[in-house]
Amino acid sequence: MSQLKESLTKGKFVITSEIGPPKGTNIMPHIEEAEHFLKGKVAAINVTDIQSAVMRFGSLATCRLLVEHGMEPVLQMVCRDRNRLALQSDLLSAAGLGIENVLCLTGDHQVMGDHKDAKGVYDLDSVQLLAAAKGLTEGHDMSGNKLDGTPNLFLGAVVTPESEPVEPQIIKMKKKILAGAQFFQTQAVYDIDRFASFMDKVRGFGVPVMAGIVVLKSAGMAKFMNANVAGVKVPENLIEEMKKMKTEEDKIKKGVELAAKVINGVKKYCQGAHIMPLGWDKHVPSIIAQCDLS
Amino acid sequence: MITSTSKSFETVLENLKGENKLFLVGCGDCATICKTGDEDTVKAMKAKLEENGKTVTGWIVVTPACNVGKLRKEFKAVKQQIDDSDSILVMSCGLCVAAVIDAVEQVKPVHPGTDTGFGGETIRFGQFTERCSMCGECILEDTGGICPVTMCSKGLLNGPCGGYKNGKCEVDPELDCGWMMIYERLGKLNKLDKMEPLRKPKNFAKWKRPRKLVLTDEQKFGKKKTTNE
Numbered sequence: 001m002s003q004l005k006e007s008l009t010k011g012k013f014v015i016t017s018e019i020g021p022p023k024g025t026n027i028m029p030h031i032e033e034a035e036h037f038l039k040g041k042v043a044a045i046n047v048t049d050i051q052s053a054v055m056r057f058g059s060l061a062t063c064r065l066l067v068e069h070g071m072e073p074v075l076q077m078v079c080r081d082r083n084r085l086a087l088q089s090d091l092l093s094a095a096g097l098g099i100e101n102v103l104c105l106t107g108d109h110q111v112m113g114d115h116k117d118a119k120g121v122y123d124l125d126s127v128q129l130l131a132a133a134k135g136l137t138e139g140h141d142m143s144g145n146k147l148d149g150t151p152n153l154f155l156g157a158v159v160t161p162e163s164e165p166v167e168p169q170i171i172k173m174k175k176k177i178l179a180g181a182q183f184f185q186t187q188a189v190y191d192i193d194r195f196a197s198f199m200d201k202v203r204g205f206g207v208p209v210m211a212g213i214v215v216l217k218s219a220g221m222a223k224f225m226n227a228n229v230a231g232v233k234v235p236e237n238l239i240e241e242m243k244k245m246k247t248e249e250d251k252i253k254k255g256v257e258l259a260a261k262v263i264n265g266v267k268k269y270c271q272g273a274h275i276m277p278l279g280w281d282k283h284v285p286s287i288i289a290q291c292d293l294s
Numbered sequence: 295m296i297t298s299t300s301k302s303f304e305t306v307l308e309n310l311k312g313e314n315k316l317f318l319v320g321c322g323d324c325a326t327i328c329k330t331g332d333e334d335t336v337k338a339m340k341a342k343l344e345e346n347g348k349t350v351t352g353w354i355v356v357t358p359a360c361n362v363g364k365l366r367k368e369f370k371a372v373k374q375q376i377d378d379s380d381s382i383l384v385m386s387c388g389l390c391v392a393a394v395i396d397a398v399e400q401v402k403p404v405h406p407g408t409d410t411g412f413g414g415e416t417i418r419f420g421q422f423t424e425r426c427s428m429c430g431e432c433i434l435e436d437t438g439g440i441c442p443v444t445m446c447s448k449g450l451l452n453g454p455c456g457g458y459k460n461g462k463c464e465v466d467p468e469l470d471c472g473w474m475m476i477y478e479r480l481g482k483l484n485k486l487d488k489m490e491p492l493r494k495p496k497n498f499a500k501w502k503r504p505r506k507l508v509l510t511d512e513q514k515f516g517k518k519k520t521t522n523e
Contacts, residue, residue: 080448084495106455109447109465120448127452128495142495160456168477171489172453178492187456230459 002100003072004044005154007272008183008208013293014272015263016074016185016210017284018046021057031065037281039071041288044101046074046185046274050081053113060090064097074156075099078107083123084132088141091133095151103156103185104129104176127172127179130155134180157181159209160231161189161198170201177207185274187231188214190238192265199269210272215259215280215287218251219243256283260290267292296324296360296387297411297422298331303342309405310381315349317372317379319365319394321386322357327416330408331355331385339385339407351378359390365397376400383407430500436488438479443496445472451493 007014017038019030038045045066049059063073075094077087094102106126110118124132132142139150157176163169173184189195189211202209214232216222219242222234238258245251263273273291277284301309310316318336325331333355340350352375356368369376376382381403384391387410395404414422427444433451434441443449447465454473457464461474480486 106448106450106457109457109463111465122448122450123498124495125448125450125452126455127492131492158456163456163458164460165477167486168454168473168489169456171486175452175490175492230457230464 001152002044002154004074004101005182007043011271013267014043014208014210015041015275015288015291015293016044016046016272017042017275017277017281018048019062019281020048020051020278021059021062023054023056025057027057027062027065030062031069033281034066034071035069037284039069041285042275043272044072044074046076046103049076049078049105049107050113051108053080053108053110053115053118055113055115060094060097060099063094063099067098072101073099074101074103076103076105077129078105079122079124079126079129080107080110080120083121084142087124087129088132088136091136091153092147092149092151095136095153096149100152101154101156102133103158104133104181105158126157127175130157130176130179130181137180154182155180156183156185158186159184159202160187161195162187162191162233163231166198166201173202174205177205181207183207183271184209186210186212188212188225188229188276189266190232190234190262192262192269194233195266196269208271210274211262211266211270213259213262213273213275213287215275215277215283216242216255217278217280218245252280252283255280256286257290259287263287263291295327295414295416295422296389297414298325298328298387298408299411300330300335300385300408301406306339306383306405306407307346310343310348310383313380313403314347315351315378315380316343317351317376317382318353319359319382319384319386319390320353320355321359321390322355323360324358325386325390325408326355326357328422329420331359331390336385339383351375359384359386360393362393362397365393369397369399373399376402381405387411429496430505431497433493436491436493437476438483438485438488440472440476440479442472442476445470445475447472451496453489 019034034045047059047062059076063075066073104126110120133153133155136151137153139147159173160169219239222239225232226234242254245254275284320331320336329335336353340353343350352372354372356365383405384394385407391404391406412424413426413428415425416422424444426441429443447463458471458474461471463469463471480488
């Protein structure tokens with residue numbers, strides 16, 4: 001059974017993290033890094049699915065490698081690149097390869113990536129993908145055909161608490177739950193009060209929410225995200241704090257400290273935190289060490 | 295309105311390589327509005343082709359040039375000019391190219407002079423926007439009359455992704471997020487509950503190409519006459 005599911009069901013505050021496969025076949029350094037810095041420290045490790053629409057090594061294969069190295073993966077699946085036949089087939093393959101956790105997302109538009117001329121598929125949207133996946137766990141495909149072997153899947157979805165307006169996000173969140181979502185990971189959260197007010201609106205849904213933590217690497221990165229990434233708002237005071245850091249070492253220290261501060265801040269409002277280190281995998285243990293997870 | 299834009303003259307010349315005598319077809323409807331196949335543009339093309347050593351055996355602007363019956367009728371008057379040509383250049387959308395092929399008696403190459411765009415709403419003279427994807431499964435009833443298949447860059451049916459910012463789409467800061475438009479309109483109509491039901495995936499079997507529509511005689515001509523009448 002999925003440890004992630006078990007921990008969330010038991011009401012433990014759960015930490016997950018994430019790795020992004022490389023562009024090319026050099027996957028093993030990433031697996032080794034995960035083994036070294038994340039294994040045993042986080043409940044599960046997300047593997048992004050052709051993140052930012054930049055073509056790269058596959059999520060499913062990476063997830064299987066994590067399983068082989070004793071780690072629990074969360075298979076991210078986006079709707080951009082596969083139609084309903086391929087998505088359902090990959091969900092069956094995942095289950096057959098010992099992967100239970102699946103995070104269903106829309107996916108960044110192909111023009112955001114490095115194959116701008118690609119055909120975007122979006123045969124299903126994230127709500128419909130969740131419904132299809134839930135159907136598989138009930139023993140049938142989208143056409144109602146009976147499966148020879150039913151997958152066990154723990155289905156997750158995403159929500160963006162800082163979207164403005166947030167109401168469409170909440171309407172969609174409810175639909176995702178109706179469709180089959182059993183847990184949520186959010187887009188990056190920095191402002192505890194705003195997150196608390198978001199959680200007030202969705203707590204009644206009764207589905208565990210893990211706050212998304214994107215580790216700040218520099219003031220420039222924060223400013224870039226504020227300007228360019230939808231649903232991400234880094235408060236000015238955090239940018240100011242980062243700005244004061246001159247050496248690389250200080251920046252790491254501050255980024256780690258701020259990430260832990262957000263986790264400690266959101267802890268009483270939600271059921272877990274999902275740390276997106278964006279390459280700073282090796283600093284995840286320091287973040288966790290600074291969190292009060294008792 | 296089917297939008298079209300003219301192919302570059304260089305491309306047209308390249309496509310006409312080896313064919314010296316041409317017959318030109320324009321369209322008095324959409325391609326006239328888009329200035330790709332109106333009389334003036336057809337005449338200008340004739341002049342340019344002649345400057346480049348081609349012979350134009352004749353030209354015609356048919357309204358509309360996507361109507362096979364109409365084309366057949368009007369081609370009768372220019373039969374000799376079509377006979378004399380090596381090939382036909384259609385200065386209108388792809389529908390017209392296909393209709394010309396179906397209508398013309400003579401077997402000869404038919405070249406597209408434009409790139410066909412989309413089914414467009416005319417905002418004002420010379421300004422068109424895509425609002426409908428002609429998907430065969432209309433859901434405008436539930437989306438405040440704004441089509442997410444067309445207006446959302448991902449064609450999402452169950453609400454926006456997380457990519458909207460200041461009401462705009464993640465793919466282009468100038469592009470309105472289709473779902474924000476729907477959300478705002480339903481809000482104004484006090485019908486936001488329309489966003490809540492789970493919407494099933496589209497039935498792409500209805501999009502099986504090529505699509506066709508054939509009316510019955512009753513639909514075409516009204517109620518069937520009965521013997522008692």
